[in-house]
Amino acid sequence: xxxxxxxxxxxxxxxxxxxxxxxxxxxxxxxxxxxxxxxxxxxxxxxxxxxxxxxxxxxxxxxxxxxxxxxxxxxxxxxxxxxxxxxxxxxxxxxxxxxxxxxxxxxxxxxxxxxxxxxxxxxxxxxxxxxxxxxxxxxxxxxxxxxxxxxxxxxxxxxxx
Numbered sequence: 001x002x003x004x005x006x007x008x009x010x011x012x013x014x015x016x017x018x019x020x021x022x023x024x025x026x027x028x029x030x031x032x033x034x035x036x037x038x039x040x041x042x043x044x045x046x047x048x049x050x051x052x053x054x055x056x057x058x059x060x061x062x063x064x065x066x067x068x069x070x071x072x073x074x075x076x077x078x079x080x081x082x083x084x085x086x087x088x089x090x091x092x093x094x095x096x097x098x099x100x101x102x103x104x105x106x107x108x109x110x111x112x113x114x115x116x117x118x119x120x121x122x123x124x125x126x127x128x129x130x131x132x133x134x135x136x137x138x139x140x141x142x143x144x145x146x147x148x149x150x151x152x153x154x155x156x157x158x159x160x161x
Contacts, residue, residue: 003064004104006072009117009126010059011097013047017057018160020083020096025061027079034063040129042160057160060101060129069103073113076100101126116140121148124157
């Protein structure tokens with residue numbers, strides 16, 4: 001299989017999320033399965049789910065991989081588990097969340113994986129960091145990442161580092 005350009009969203013809001021994201025990015029960027037790595041600035045965002053939880057730290061990363069989509073999903077879930085991820089509540093607080101946003105130009109709709117990520121065009125904490133690292137990337141809406149990011153309300157999104 002030839003290498004595919006992928007984009008993932010990273011998020012955390014429990015147990016020192018800034019340190020968690022920093023460590024997760026370091027680990028992922030050292031993986032021999034993920035090459036040509038780049039990561040956005042880290043951003044602080046309001047939770048989109050239950051509001052009684054801490055703010056999130058978010059980023060978007062890109063890399064190339066020869067892993068299949070499900071192999072990549074399994075690998076990312078292994079990293080989430082390594083960082084203490086517990087799946088209790090949809091959109092609930094979490095130690096680490098790694099979402100496949102785009103897997104090349106593939107459209108995937110299975111029980112375990114939907115790509116492009118179904119909510120990415122409505123999420124400022126995805127579009128703004130995505131536009132930072134890939135402004136000319138054409139999204140499923142036909143817009144560039146930069147154009148989509150310029151139109152979305154920021155909802156208090158701000159750079160952390």
